[in-house]
């Protein structure tokens with residue numbers, strides 16, 4: 772367990788380092804709010820034995836049962852709950868328990884996790900009876916992508932006709 776937390780933590784740190792390197796090499800613009808959010812969530816961790824948790828992360832608090840949520844699924848790796856401000860009749864967030872700030876912090880090691888997030892959303896869509904009509908899965912990344920909670924989460928939206936994107 773401790774090893775898992777350490778791994779998750781170093782993955783987040785690697786993500787920040789990768790962003791810094793790309794920025795330093797002039798390969799990527801680095802909007803200040805994106806950088807500060809990632810650094811903030813990476814560096815601010817609960818002090819004792821829970822280094823994957825960011826102190827002020829709402830979703831870590833939900834994972835940790837410090838904040839209530841309308842849970843629809845939980846296992847060792849993932850938690851899913853209804854969005855507090857639903858944008859459709861079905862609006863569920865599928866969230867890894869590990870604190871990973873943004874999609875930019877993902878790497879090859881997370882491929883299985885991300886796959887299981889999608890498969891969990893698929894199963895929840897079926898359970899809610901929206902699989903045949905259809906649904907949308909969304910991962911917002913950073914402020915420009917509409918991300919407001921800096922702990923990755925997959926939105927499952929459905930139960931009404933969704934507008935075309937763009």
Ligand code: 5GP
Pocket residue numbers: 829840841852853854855856857864910911917918919920921
């Ligand atoms: P984002 O904009 O980061 O992609 O999505 C964050 C989502 O989290 C939003 O849809 C927002 O309504 C939801 N949210 C924010 N705070 C809470 C909370 O405390 N509880 C729940 N259930 N959802 C939340």
Ligand code: ZN
Pocket residue numbers: 824825828829830831832869870871921922
């Ligand atoms: Zn978190």
